[in-house]
Amino acid sequence: xxxxxxxxxxxxxxxxxxxxxxxxxxxxxxxxxxxxxxxxxxxxxxxxxxxxxxxxxxxxxxxxxxxxxxxxxxxxxxxxxxxxxxxxxxxxxxxxxxxxxxxxxxxxxxxxxxxxxxxxxxxxxxxxxxxxxxxxxxxxxxxxxxxxxxxxxxxxxxxxxxxxxxxxxxxxxxxxxxxxxxxxxxxxxxxxxxxxxxxxxxxxxxxxxxxxxxxxxxxxxxxxxxxxxxxxxxxxxxxxxxxxxxxxxxxxxxxxxxxxxxxxxxxxxxxxxxxxxxxxxxxxxxxxxxxxxxxxxxxxxxxxxxxxxxxxxxxxxxxxxxxxxxxxxxxx
Amino acid sequence: xxxxxxxxxxxxxxxxxxxxxxxxxxxxxxxxxxxxxxxxxxxxxxxxxxxxxxxxxxxxxxxxxxxxxxxxxxxxxxxxxxxxxxxxxxxxxxxxxxxxxxxxxxxxxxxxxxxxxxxxxxxxxxxxxxxxxxxxxxxxxxxxxxxxxxxxxxxxxxxxxxxxxxxxxxxxxxxxxxxxxxxxxxxxxxxxxxxxxxxxxxxxxxxxxxxxxxxxxxxxxxxxxxxxxxxxxxxxxxxxxxxxxxxxxxxxxxxxxxxxxxxxxxxxxxxxxxxxxxxxxxxxxxxxxxxxxxxxxxxxxxxxxxxxxxxxxxxxxxxxxxxxxxxxxxxx
Numbered sequence: 001x002x003x004x005x006x007x008x009x010x011x012x013x014x015x016x017x018x019x020x021x022x023x024x025x026x027x028x029x030x031x032x033x034x035x036x037x038x039x040x041x042x043x044x045x046x047x048x049x050x051x052x053x054x055x056x057x058x059x060x061x062x063x064x065x066x067x068x069x070x071x072x073x074x075x076x077x078x079x080x081x082x083x084x085x086x087x088x089x090x091x092x093x094x095x096x097x098x099x100x101x102x103x104x105x106x107x108x109x110x111x112x113x114x115x116x117x118x119x120x121x122x123x124x125x126x127x128x129x130x131x132x133x134x135x136x137x138x139x140x141x142x143x144x145x146x147x148x149x150x151x152x153x154x155x156x157x158x159x160x161x162x163x164x165x166x167x168x169x170x171x172x173x174x175x176x177x178x179x180x181x182x183x184x185x186x187x188x189x190x191x192x193x194x195x196x197x198x199x200x201x202x203x204x205x206x207x208x209x210x211x212x213x214x215x216x217x218x219x220x221x222x223x224x225x226x227x228x229x230x231x232x233x234x235x236x237x238x239x240x241x242x243x244x245x246x247x248x249x250x251x252x253x254x255x256x257x258x259x260x261x262x263x264x265x266x267x268x269x270x271x272x273x274x275x276x277x278x279x280x281x282x283x284x285x286x287x288x289x290x291x292x293x294x295x296x297x298x299x300x301x302x303x304x305x306x307x308x309x310x311x312x313x314x315x316x317x318x319x320x321x322x323x324x325x326x327x328x329x330x331x332x
Numbered sequence: 333x334x335x336x337x338x339x340x341x342x343x344x345x346x347x348x349x350x351x352x353x354x355x356x357x358x359x360x361x362x363x364x365x366x367x368x369x370x371x372x373x374x375x376x377x378x379x380x381x382x383x384x385x386x387x388x389x390x391x392x393x394x395x396x397x398x399x400x401x402x403x404x405x406x407x408x409x410x411x412x413x414x415x416x417x418x419x420x421x422x423x424x425x426x427x428x429x430x431x432x433x434x435x436x437x438x439x440x441x442x443x444x445x446x447x448x449x450x451x452x453x454x455x456x457x458x459x460x461x462x463x464x465x466x467x468x469x470x471x472x473x474x475x476x477x478x479x480x481x482x483x484x485x486x487x488x489x490x491x492x493x494x495x496x497x498x499x500x501x502x503x504x505x506x507x508x509x510x511x512x513x514x515x516x517x518x519x520x521x522x523x524x525x526x527x528x529x530x531x532x533x534x535x536x537x538x539x540x541x542x543x544x545x546x547x548x549x550x551x552x553x554x555x556x557x558x559x560x561x562x563x564x565x566x567x568x569x570x571x572x573x574x575x576x577x578x579x580x581x582x583x584x585x586x587x588x589x590x591x592x593x594x595x596x597x598x599x600x601x602x603x604x605x606x607x608x609x610x611x612x613x614x615x616x617x618x619x620x621x622x623x624x625x626x627x628x629x630x631x632x633x634x635x636x637x638x639x640x641x642x643x644x645x646x647x648x649x650x651x652x653x654x655x656x657x658x659x660x661x662x663x664x
Contacts, residue, residue: 095506102467102508107517110464114521117460121453128449132442135434174427176434185439185538189446192531199524206517 014063017055018073021089022082024051026059031072035059039089042096104214105237111207112228118200125193126151133186137175139168148197154190159183217303220315221296221322222278229274230300241308248304249275249297272297280326288329295322346395349387350405353421354414356383358391363404367391371421374428436546437569443539444560450532457525458483465518469507471500480529486522491515549635552647553628553654554610561606562632573640580636581607581629604629612658620661627654 015034016027023038037055039045056062065073077086126147133154134141140162144150153162163170178186204224211219211227214237218227233251234240240248250257252273260267272293275281284292299318306314347366348359355370369387371377388394397405409418458479465486466473472494476482485494495502510518536556543551543559546569550559565583566572572580582589584605592601604625607613616624631650638646 095504098506099508102510106467106508107464107510107514110460110467111517114460114464117456121456124449124453128442128446132439132446135438135442172427174430176431176438178434178439181538181541182439185443185535188531188534192527195524195527199520202520203517206513209513 014061015059016065016069016073017052017062018065018070019048019052020077021045021093022077022085024048024055025073026055027073031069031076042089042093045089045093103236104210105231108207108210108214108228109232109236111203111210112225112232115200115203115207115225118196118203122147122193122196122200125189125196129154129186129190129193132189135176136178136183136186137162137173139163139166139173139175151190151193151197155187155194215304215307216313217307217311217315217318218300220313221300221303221319222275226274226278233274237304237308241304243301243304245294245297245301248300249273249293251275280322283331284326284329285331288326292322292326292329295325346393347391348397348401348405349384349394350397350402351380351384352409353377353425354409354417356380356387357405358387359405363401363408374421374425377421377425435568436542437563440539440542440546440560441564441568443535443542444557444564447532447535447539447557450528450535454479454525454528454532457521457528461486461518461522461525464521467508468510468515468518469494469505471495471498471505471507483522483525483529487519487526547636547639548645549639549643549647549650550632552645553632553635553651554607558606558610565606569636569640573636575633575636577626577629577633580632581605581625583607612654615663616658616661617663624654624658624661627657 014029016029016031018025018027021039023036025033026035028034035055035058037051039048044051129151130141137159140153140159141150143166144153159173159175160170163173207228208224211224215227215231218230221227222230230248230251231237231240234243243251250270250273252275253270254273256267256270256273260269271290272281275293275296276289278296280296281289281292299322303315303318306312346361348361348363350357350359353371355368357365358367360366367387367390369383371380376383461483462473469491472485472491473482475498476485491505491507492502495505539560540556543556547559547563550562553559554562562580562583563569563572566575575583582602582605584607585602586605588599588602588605592599603622604613607625607628608621610628612628613621613624631654635647635650638644
């Protein structure tokens with residue numbers, strides 16, 4: 001009898017603790033709130049363990065909630081008086097999370113795409129410049145294949161000088177005679193293209209810096225652009241970190257992969273995606289390319305994990321390991 | 333007998349004249365060359381009538397060549413000794429023609445395309461800027477719809493100032509906090525976009541000047557851009573001049589036209605192509621748009637012909653005529 005009574009007492013004095021976005025609540029055995037701590041700001045909610053510890057010391061003897069009890073507590077919050085607070089705090093919390101979601105790798109993805117687009121834009125504009133300037137000086141236009149060099153020459157040297165360098169007199173040139181205004185319109189255009197080239201350079205430097213900050217280990221293995229493209233395709237450094245090496249190996253070859261999965265007999269699985277631009281792969285003999293890609297992806301998978309958890313720098317070591325492996329497969 | 337003899341004499345003394353790219357040749361009745369004038373330069377060939385006149389005065393009594401005789405003369409030039417000269421002169425002549433083919437309207441087409449491409453490029457770059465800057469300050473990004481204004485604001489004002497203008501404190505903004513370097517990378521990018529906007533303005537001014545030079549009459553009717561696009565689609569001012577009004581009316585609607593021609597019952601013929609951007613058409617009630625386009629195309633066809641043959645300025649007159657016509661069809 002005494003035993004039963006003490007059991008009951010123990011049960012009665014048992015308490016429950018429940019935390020949500022509003023605060024931390026202490027409830028007695030009948031689920032009446034006997035104490036609560038309302039969060040003052042979202043920081044307190046983020047560190048809710050501190051408050052919970054404090055309350056645990058104060059009241060002791062907490063029982064664990066079972067599903068049934070939890071349901072009842074949750075029903076308590078169905079009360080209209082909580083709604084406004086719930087909504088307000090959720091908005092604040094969500095905003096904070098959105099704000100915090102802008103990490104260095106978010107910017108990195110933007111920069112990679114910017115560089116990609118600048119390349120496309122520059123190509124498009126240079127193609128137009130070639131056609132336009134080609135009416136004036138077709139010989140130089142045809143001779144200079146490199147885009148950047150071509151735009152620089154258009155800007156810096158006159159037609160006579162350029163033709164003279166090729167040993168062509170301007171009477172023999174196929175280009176028409178243009179007025180000074182016409183030529184200066186072309187030069188204005190060329191000037192802006194040159195500036196876009198230098199913008200691309202600038203953005204590349206910025207990308208280098210970002211990569212060095214976010215993932216020095218992977219960058220040591222892949223270089224800036226390929227590494228950044230891997231992160232871009234994965235969506236974030238965190239997601240890339242979660243990928244197995246086999247996935248990293250074929251990032252960027254999704255189309256080929258699904259073609260293979262639909263029709264295995266006809267289509268071999270892809271050996272590499274973005275990685276195929278990497279010198280470790282492109283400099284290797286054809287029959288070893290797949291192997292090299294697997295090796296590289298293995299090491300990248302390790303490097304990304306080290307980067308994500310801010311481990312020490314192992315990039316050089318990893319790189320040397322592959323270099324040793326790949327040496328014997330290299331093209332002569 | 334005497335008669336016959338004089339006839340024969342007359343025949344004997346008859347001479348033929350034959351000009352080609354090498355020179356002007358005088359041949360006797362048996363088609364032997366008795367005199368020739370070899371062109372000294374391509375200019376002489378262009379003005380060959382002068383030399384021909386001179387030779388005609390010197391020898392008199394030229395007979396007309398018939399086909400048979402001409403065949404024989406042409407065979408004479410099959411001789412190998414002429415080949416090198418033929419080739420050389422043809423190259424010089426062709427080069428000259430190519431050089432001369434670069435007219436103001438050739439440049440105009442390049443400039444129209446340049447402006448079109450700049451618009452595309454600017455749109456593409458601003459779309460990226462919006463995404464990128466949107467991580468930093470999404471509220472302003474969403475609010476400012478106009479691209480040029482948006483880029484200017486990004487460049488000129490800080491985040492705090494921009495948010496302040498909308499009455500948002502930066503704690504409530506959804507944008508993440510970026511370091512100074514990150515923001516300046518965005519600003520470098522925005523700066524180049526602003527410069528592209530001003531390049532577009534510059535090229536537009538240049539286009540205005542070209543249009544005023546080439547076709548003041550058409551420009552008075554169509555404005556710079558639409559007029560330039562008409563020339564671009566036609567290929568040159570000369571070709572546009574050759575088009576009937578009905579063709580000018582539907583330039584730029586080739587797809588719709590051929591769809592109509594393939595399947596007349598299902599697809600109505602197009603009413604206008606490039607012209608639909610013209611305020612004379614866009615400001616007119618729907619049911620009169622076709623009529624307005626026909627009127628406008630009529631007048632453009634006249635204006636282009638005047639422009640091509642360098643007639644006096646009638647653009648204003650033509651424009652007033654349509655304006656009067658169109659007034660009653662305008663949207664209220």
